[in-house]
Amino acid sequence: MISGATGVDGIILLVAANEGVMPQTREHFDIARLLGVDRGIVVISKADLVSAQELDATIERVGAFVRGTQLESATVVVTSANSGLGLDELRAVLESLEMRVERPDGRDFYLPLDRVFTMRGFGLVATGTLRGGTLRSNARVEIMPGGVPATVRALQIHNSGTAAARPGQRVAVNLRNVKREDVRRGNTLASRGLLTPTRRINAELDLLENHEEALRNSATVRLLIGTTEAMARIRLLDKRELEPGGTALVQLRCDRDIATHAGERFLIRSYSPMRTIGGGRILEVNARRHRRFDESVTRRLRATAGGDPVAILSGLLAEAGTQGVDVDEVSERLGLTEDALDPVVRALDPMLIDDDTFVERAAFESLNERLVTALEAFHEANPRQRGLTAGSLRSALDDAPAEEVFRQALAGLTSAGRIESDRGMLRVTGFDPLAGLSEHERSLSDRLERTFLDSGIQPPPPAGVIGNDRTKRKLFQLLLDSGQLVRLRTYDRGSNIVVHTAVLRDVEAEIKAQYPYPEQFALSQVRDLLDSTRKYVVPVMEHLDAAGVTVRLGNLRRLRER
Secondary structure, eight states: OTTTTTTOOOEEEEEETTTOSOHHHHHHHHHHHHTTOOOEEEEEEOGGGSOHHHHHHHHHHHHHHHTTSTTTTOOEEEOOTTTOTTHHHHHHHHHHSOOOOOOOOSSOOEEEEEEEEEETTTEEEEEEEOOBSOEETTOEEEEETTTEEEEEEEEEETTEEESEEOTTOEEEEEEESSOGGGOOTTOEEEETTTOOOEEEEEEEEEEOTTOSSOEETTOEEEEEETTEEEEEEEEESSOSEEOTTOEEEEEEEEEEEEOOOTTOEEEEEESSSOOEEEEEEEEEESOOOOOTTOHHHHHHHHHHHHTOHHHHHHHHHHHHGGGOEEHHHHHHHHTOOHHHHHHHHHHHOOEEETTTEEEOHHHHHHHHHHHHHHHHHHHHHOTTSOOBOHHHHHHTSSSOOOHHHHHHHHHHHHHTTSEEEETTEEEETTOOTTTTOOHHHHHHHHHHHHHHHHTTTSOOOHHHHHTTOHHHHHHHHHHHHTTSEEEOOOSOTTOOOEEEHHHHHHHHHHHHHHSOTTOEEEHHHHHHHHTOOHHHHHHHHHHHHHTTSEEEETTEEEEOOO
16 A cells, blocks of 8 residues: 555545444555645445444544544545445545645656566566656656666556656556666666665654554664665654654664655554554755754754755754855755755855855854964964964864865965964964073074074084084074974985075075976076085975975976966
8 A cells, every 4th residue: 555655646535334444544544644645535435334323423433533634624425335325426526626736847757666567569667656757758767776777668647658747647667778677666767867876864754643652763664665665773863762643853774775855755664563653754865874962963954844945054054064065965955946046045144165165154253263273272382383284273173174164264364364374384473483582592593593594505514503502402493393494305314404494485486587387497507596506406406396396307397387
């Protein structure tokens, strides 16, 4: 019955006057309610087999059964097949009852398969109820969740050929270019690229009132979606356990890939004995694993269940934090066109990063403050070091932001003058690693710095400058740590050449002025440009290569493209 209920728009609740509501009728009625079937009529049959008093009693019991349900106000028709009682009234009610409901029409279609067989002269045939979109002859389709491609050869509706089938219609699809073993009941026929196989689903779950016990976290159930059945483990996201008659946000972890989409209704049955215990509506497919009782997750899922696009986007942004949400993902989650999405985005005014990522503005502003705070904490703990690299600063945060979000935050803080970059080292603006030196230490530091600055690219050996003076050694290391002095990175790892950072900047500026990108130059040309010797020019150029300023091309070099 569950597979047959896929695509049903309305129901007839049929109750025999001499039997009343039977257990199977109760389960079928629960299934229809859980699948969202919200219209129908009530028919009392076999009225000729009971007395008037018994008939009234049955009608009263049926009224109590449907009270508070979708059929509470439905028309009740009393009939008898033997005498013909009520049959004309039943026909009239059926003709006047609007059973059709709106289903998404359009190019993309979605067809759960309930039968697959081969037919002589035709080949492979699959049947089902079209759930959305328009399916046409010669359409290229996918058999999901396997992603097997196929082509529609022909279509039939109630044994009549047709060029197209539309939502809600029962349709037989003659397929070609596919093997029989690649298609089975429970598969889904869909537009190519429409569905992605999933094992983790976020959903809103209702537990039937007549279920005897609460549903516990991690319970194993049988999950039925369309014509697909899979075993699934339930993760309760907002409740410790789900009481009968209650509703909860859950994550379903399936034992195999299934193909479905947000908005679809589903049922769950107990593992053993097999009986329907609840059902609900899919909110998200391909969901990330969530922690239980995560307020940002549950708030977003409640908004999704409510259908308010502003609330849904707000939840998405809050949960994503500084990881941000892809613009295309937002459009897909909300099911809105670009024009329809625009007022939703304006209502929340998120940050747009690199034209493809939304970040909650409050989260972005909080990131800015946390970056400055992290730098200040580093300066306090390491007062003699000039700062942190961008990578180290990002790692210092409890939750590392997305790379593009981090870069934009740094750019904004630099532009605002709150932080500054000194040759790749970030620091709070105005921070001076030498500020804590005594007057004597400052004097010695200045003399050390002047020695290396005046010597240009032909510096003296550090040992000759420092000697055995412990204070000078400490200050020399401080100048290295603060970046005022630079130990050259050369192929000779035993080399210990130290030059002043201003000297390196001047060398780089002279090369850029004389040999702008992409002009190439030889080492001898740089030697002449700097009026020095190979002894000093070679290690300087090797350092610029290692620092990414220049690129070596055999015996030549050029500046790296910026």
